[in-house]
Amino acid sequence: MALRHAVLAALLDGELSGYELAKAFDLGVANFWHARPQQVYAELTRLEEDGFVAGREVVQENRPNKRLFRVTDAGLAQLQSFTAVAAKPSFIRDDLLVQVQAAGHVDTGALIERLTERAAIAREKAGLFAKLLRTMRGECTEEEFLRHGAHVGPYLTCRRGLAFEEGNREWCEHVIAVLRDRAENRAGD
Amino acid sequence: MALRHAVLAALLDGELSGYELAKAFDLGVANFWHARPQQVYAELTRLEEDGFVAGREVVQENRPNKRLFRVTDAGLAQLQSFTAVAAKPSFIRDDLLVQVQAAGHVDTGALIERLTERAAIAREKAGLFAKLLRTMRGECTEEEFLRHGAHVGPYLTCRRGLAFEEGNREWCEHVIAVLRDRAENRAGD
DNA sequence: CCATGATAGTCATGAAAATGACTAGTCAGG
DNA sequence: CCTGACTAGTCATTTTCATGACTATCATGG
Numbered sequence: 001m002a003l004r005h006a007v008l009a010a011l012l013d014g015e016l017s018g019y020e021l022a023k024a025f026d027l028g029v030a031n032f033w034h035a036r037p038q039q040v041y042a043e044l045t046r047l048e049e050d051g052f053v054a055g056r057e058v059v060q061e062n063r064p065n066k067r068l069f070r071v072t073d074a075g076l077a078q079l080q081s082f083t084a085v086a087a088k089p090s091f092i093r094d095d096l097l098v099q100v101q102a103a104g105h106v107d108t109g110a111l112i113e114r115l116t117e118r119a120a121i122a123r124e125k126a127g128l129f130a131k132l133l134r135t136m137r138g139e140c141t142e143e144e145f146l147r148h149g150a151h152v153g154p155y156l157t158c159r160r161g162l163a164f165e166e167g168n169r170e171w172c173e174h175v176i177a178v179l180r181d182r183a184e185n186r187a188g189d
Numbered sequence: 190m191a192l193r194h195a196v197l198a199a200l201l202d203g204e205l206s207g208y209e210l211a212k213a214f215d216l217g218v219a220n221f222w223h224a225r226p227q228q229v230y231a232e233l234t235r236l237e238e239d240g241f242v243a244g245r246e247v248v249q250e251n252r253p254n255k256r257l258f259r260v261t262d263a264g265l266a267q268l269q270s271f272t273a274v275a276a277k278p279s280f281i282r283d284d285l286l287v288q289v290q291a292a293g294h295v296d297t298g299a300l301i302e303r304l305t306e307r308a309a310i311a312r313e314k315a316g317l318f319a320k321l322l323r324t325m326r327g328e329c330t331e332e333e334f335l336r337h338g339a340h341v342g343p344y345l346t347c348r349r350g351l352a353f354e355e356g357n358r359e360w361c362e363h364v365i366a367v368l369r370d371r372a373e374n375r376a377g378d
Numbered sequence: 379c380c381a382t383g384a385t386a387g388t389c390a391t392g393a394a395a396a397t398g399a400c401t402a403g404t405c406a407g408g
Numbered sequence: 409c410c411t412g413a414c415t416a417g418t419c420a421t422t423t424t425c426a427t428g429a430c431t432a433t434c435a436t437g438g
Contacts (some may be wrong), residue, residue, distance in 0.1 A: 003394080006417045008246055009290040030284035036396065041417065057231055063404060064416045076294060087284030089310050092353055095276030097221035100349075103197040103342035105265065106272045114276060121278050146367045148375060153292035155369065160289075160360045164281055167356050170304060171253040171349045178335045178345065185336060192424080208386045220415065230387065253386045253433060 003043050004052075006033035008075050011053060013151045017066040018044050018055075031129060031161030044069060080182045100175060108179050115179075122165045127139035127156050129162040192232050193241075194271045195222035197264050200242060202340045205245075206255040207233050220318060220350035233258060241267050297368050304368075308361035309353045318351040328375060 009137045010021060010030050016119070022037035024030040035043075052075035055067040072077075073180055101112055136155050137145035146152060198221075210233070211226035224232075236242045241264035244256040260268075266336060285307055292300055325344050326334035335341060 002282075002287070006287045009287050012291055012294050031281075031413085032290050032414075033282060034280035037416095038397085038418080039395065043229075049333045058295075060415095063414090065401075066416060079291050080289065080295045083288045083291060083299050083303065084286075086306055087288060089307065090281065090285070090357075091217050091223035091281035092220075092279065092350065093222055094279035095194070095271075096279070097346045097349060098191065098195045098198050098223050099272045099276060100220050101195075101342045101346045102201055103345065104267045104270050104340065105201050105342070110272050117275055118278065132214075147370060152295065152367065152371070153294070156292065156364050157286045157290045158287060159363075160356075161281065163360060164353075167349075168279075168350050172311060173351060174348075175345050178341065181336060181438095182341070184355050206386075211387085226386095226428085228425065249385095252384090252435095255386060357395080 003033065003035050003039060004047065005079060006030070006035070006045050007047060007051060008038065008071055008079050009073045009153070011069055011075075012079075013154060015068040015070045017058075017068055019066060027162075028125070031132075032157040046104070047075070103112075103175075108183055112176055112179055115172045117169065119169050119176070122169035122172065124164040126162055126169065129158050129165065132158050133162065139184045192222065192224050192228060193236065194268060194282075194290040195224070196229065196232050196236060197241060197260055197268050200258055200260045200264075201268075202343060204259045205364070207259055210258070217350075219316070236264070258292075268349060287344040292364075292368065297372055301365055301368055304361045306364050308358050308365070310360035311361065315351055315358065318347050319353065321347050322351065332358040343347075 005118060006025075007021065009032075010024065016024075018041055021030075021058050022040040024088070025033060025035040025039055025040050028034045044053065048055055048069075052070045052072060054072050055069045057065055057067055096114060099106070099111060101115055132140075133155065135153065136158070137149060137173070145155065149155070195214075196210065199205070199213065205213075207230055211229040214222060214224040214229050216224055233244075234244065237244055237258075242258045243261050244258045247253055247257055248254050259367045285303060285369060288295070288303055307326060322331075322344065325340070325347070326338060329338060332343065338344070
């Protein structure tokens with residue numbers, strides 16, 4: 001029951017098509033949740049059945065028709081009651097951490113490769129988020145935007161995403177440095 | 190196929206009983222992964238069937254017997270090949286982010302409550318991780334430990350956990366401040 | 379003596395998420 | 409003219425996770 005609310009929350013600030021939503025959730029641009037297109041479509045269908053979103057067909061020329069969705073009052077009430085109860089704490093769950101946990105027992109070179117790849121990905125995502133933030137706040141300074149801007153929700157979640165990816169990158173780089181250092185030390189024995 | 194490797198990695202630095210493992214994964218003390226006891230037991234059973242871990246019965250007085258597990262050579266090889274392929278990037282996936290995404294459309298007071306709760310949890314977890322780190326490095330300074338200490342894997346993953354929770358706390362506090370500020374502004378209209 | 383809580387697990391069920399395969403039209407490049 | 413990429417989805421299957429309920433024994437506190 002979590003994707004449900006994520007989809008509702010994503011639809012709050014403007015109508016979107018299933019395809020747009022799906023893409024956002026797939027790339028993680030909807031930086032607060034991740035899901036595959038199939039999941040998103042399935043969830044939209046269920047949400048519409050339950051009357052939490054309403055779709056309207058938009059006929060297009062030169063490309064397939066699409067359906068734009070918006071949140072209904074019932075949907076908003078649903079979200080409201082979702083916010084009323086405590087969210088269960090989140091955990092990091094990352095294959096890369098498992099790999100690092102095994103450092104010392106597995107090939108260090110391979111590990112460093114993984115960490116380098118990940119650092120690059122993290123840097124890219126951080127850049128993307130930073131750009132998104134700039135777009136969202138437009139002309140305003142961050143302070144002004146946070147005080148008076150519309151749609152602060154997405155802005156704030158995007159900030160979390162940015163900090164997370166920066167944390168990832170820093171950690172990766174630190175681990176790489178530590179592993180390199182240890183490898184040299186051992187070579188010097 | 191991820192819990193599998195997480196369990197293997199957790200067993201690398203010493204024999205553990207199913208119960209100990211399960212507890213570690215439940216509390217997230219195995220800070221790099223989270224799973225319920227039932228999952229851990231089930232995975233241990235499968236790992237033993239596949240010959241990746243070996244259990245030995247330890248007869249105890251005054252309490253139920255337990256089984257201590259260790260990783261076999263086949264298990265280590267399995268982990269090694271797991272490390273050889275790129276880990277898929279991780280995403281944050283957090284109910285709280287969904288709730289914040291909806292800020293402006295839902296009750297701000299409730300949101301601030303959620304954020305306050307979460308900030309407290311994050312602070313607690315960060316403290317726990319910091320303590321764990323101190324225990325692991327013992328007398329050494331961090332630098333010395335990272336250079337020469339045994340079991341750096343768990344130390345490094347714990348550091349990621351610590352940074353993550355600190356990031357959580359800072360973000361929560363920042364969002365609270367922003368929401369309060371906006372509420373005051375609106376009240377002043 | 380009774381209730382708790384810790385140790386040490388097992389079983390069954392259901393919800394959520396991931397994966398792979400498929401349709402169908404448009405547009406740009408070689 | 410063919411290929412690949414983009415728009416806009418759907419269907420089916422499997423794997424993984426989460427949940428609640430259940431069995432035992434021992435130790436502790438009141």
